[in-house]
Amino acid sequence: MVVDKAERLDTFMEGVIARNPGEVEFHQAVHEVAMDIIPYIADKPHYKDLRILERMTEPDRVITFRIVWEDDKGDLRVNRGFRVQQNNAIGPYKGGIRFHPTVNQSVLKFLAFEQVFKNSLTGLPMGGGKGGANFDPKGRTDREVMRFCQAFMTEMHRHIGPDTDVPAGDIGVGSREVGYLFGQYKRLVNRFEGVLTGKALEFGGSYVRTEATGYGTVYMMQQMLTHHGEQIEGRKCLISGSGNVATYCAEKLIALGAKVLTLSDSGGFIYCKGGLTRDQLDWIIELKNVRRGRIEEAAEEYGLKFYKNKQPWGIKGELAFPCATQNELDADAAVKLVKNGIRAISEGSNMPTTPEAIKVFGDAKDVLHAPSKAANAGGVAVSGLEMSQNSLRMQWSEAEVEERLQKIMKEIHDECVEFGIQKGGYVDYFKGANIAGFTKVANAMMAYGVM
Numbered sequence: 001m002v003v004d005k006a007e008r009l010d011t012f013m014e015g016v017i018a019r020n021p022g023e024v025e026f027h028q029a030v031h032e033v034a035m036d037i038i039p040y041i042a043d044k045p046h047y048k049d050l051r052i053l054e055r056m057t058e059p060d061r062v063i064t065f066r067i068v069w070e071d072d073k074g075d076l077r078v079n080r081g082f083r084v085q086q087n088n089a090i091g092p093y094k095g096g097i098r099f100h101p102t103v104n105q106s107v108l109k110f111l112a113f114e115q116v117f118k119n120s121l122t123g124l125p126m127g128g129g130k131g132g133a134n135f136d137p138k139g140r141t142d143r144e145v146m147r148f149c150q151a152f153m154t155e156m157h158r159h160i161g162p163d164t165d166v167p168a169g170d171i172g173v174g175s176r177e178v179g180y181l182f183g184q185y186k187r188l189v190n191r192f193e194g195v196l197t198g199k200a201l202e203f204g205g206s207y208v209r210t211e212a213t214g215y216g217t218v219y220m221m222q223q224m225l226t227h228h229g230e231q232i233e234g235r236k237c238l239i240s241g242s243g244n245v246a247t248y249c250a251e252k253l254i255a256l257g258a259k260v261l262t263l264s265d266s267g268g269f270i271y272c273k274g275g276l277t278r279d280q281l282d283w284i285i286e287l288k289n290v291r292r293g294r295i296e297e298a299a300e301e302y303g304l305k306f307y308k309n310k311q312p313w314g315i316k317g318e319l320a321f322p323c324a325t326q327n328e329l330d331a332d333a334a335v336k337l338v339k340n341g342i343r344a345i346s347e348g349s350n351m352p353t354t355p356e357a358i359k360v361f362g363d364a365k366d367v368l369h370a371p372s373k374a375a376n377a378g379g380v381a382v383s384g385l386e387m388s389q390n391s392l393r394m395q396w397s398e399a400e401v402e403e404r405l406q407k408i409m410k411e412i413h414d415e416c417v418e419f420g421i422q423k424g425g426y427v428d429y430f431k432g433a434n435i436a437g438f439t440k441v442a443n444a445m446m447a448y449g450v451m
């Protein structure tokens, strides 16, 4: 029986790899889901015979386009833009836009695929999509970023809409970029509508959207610990990244009395033995969002240790929050974390842990590990709430949104437990998230018949 399941997974993956040659990140994301779903549907012919999983791995469409823009010197620049519309079975396509030089079709297809399951877990009516461009915003002036965003939207606007596809931010796309993108959309279609989320509060944004992903990642950690009779207060935390997700993860941890020992960027990490203070964090948030500086500058400002070109995973901590990018935590890092007594990991970034590292944590057995599709779903959940508020032409209070976010994260946690609980009480959060996310989308697809 075990051999049979393994064979079926291998055969399935051979097909995925043959249809999507060279797209290694996409293969990885599909494999991570298929290893739980294939055994789950083995005795459920209604899913198996209708080839629901095969259909889910094929995006509804992948749109690619040319973006031409003019830099400050008057030179013309050419980039490639994408929008992957993966699945709209349970709602309009929904997912972020990433601007980073590493963006390619494989990366965006993995992100769009993951988004389908994540959005389903939120319980809100959102399908999955992702987009972006191989544009590097680093070192670009505000005006250059504006011209790029306008050129990007000039092409993308024809493919999106408040009931069709609703993009948002991701790496390299924050409040500034969403403003430029929304402004251009509004100008092109001559309609003010909720086509993007992550908008500023003055023009249709939601309270708590900026903070939601980081906060949600902490709420997931809190839920996991509470479920196991433990608490977050006083625990030593390792965070990677220093962008939107990382900094608001740090903010919530500090507020809950935990110690944030590290933050990082692609240049290295800072280490604060006693834990960062709220004032230091506020300075870092300003450094990153306004001055667009490097994390090394925080080490200089506060006399902290800076480890150039290193990751924080060798530091002794109890809770880990990878919040930078995919595959940022490999098996060597996982072995170090386990050796140093790591208790739990809550993934802020999408697919941060390599398959080998997941296995290291799984084999350790007493490590709690929440996958990104559950742990970072707070961001898109509040995006979903922003869509609701836009449809109502209302703005809910900060307290109201925050309360809904906490409730959604608790429900996601409990669904992971329901579908991921093993003999002896061990919770496989990966399995739980995959099955809970799959079921709702699969049932909707079946209801529509063959398409």
Ligand code: NDP
Residues within 6 Å of the ligand: 102, 169, 170, 171, 172, 173, 174, 213, 241, 242, 243, 244, 245, 246, 264, 265, 266, 267, 323, 324, 325, 326, 348, 349, 350, 376, 377, 379, 380
């Ligand atoms: P930001 O652009 O705000 O920050 C990204 C951070 O990660 C920066 O510190 C950046 O450092 C670092 N980073 C990015 N790429 C790399 C890399 N290749 N190597 C090392 N460091 C890197 O992005 P977000 O905080 O929004 O996103 C972080 C992660 O969270 C991503 O995986 C994203 O998909 C995920 N996420 C984001 C959500 C959101 O609402 N924004 C929602 C759910 C998930 P540097 O500046 O040096 O590049």
Ligand code: 2IT
Residues within 6 Å of the ligand: 094, 095, 096, 097, 118, 166, 167, 168, 169, 170, 197, 350, 376, 377, 379, 380, 381, 383
């Ligand atoms: O990966 C993600 O969930 C996001 N970048 C947020 C997507 C959204 O639509 O808010």
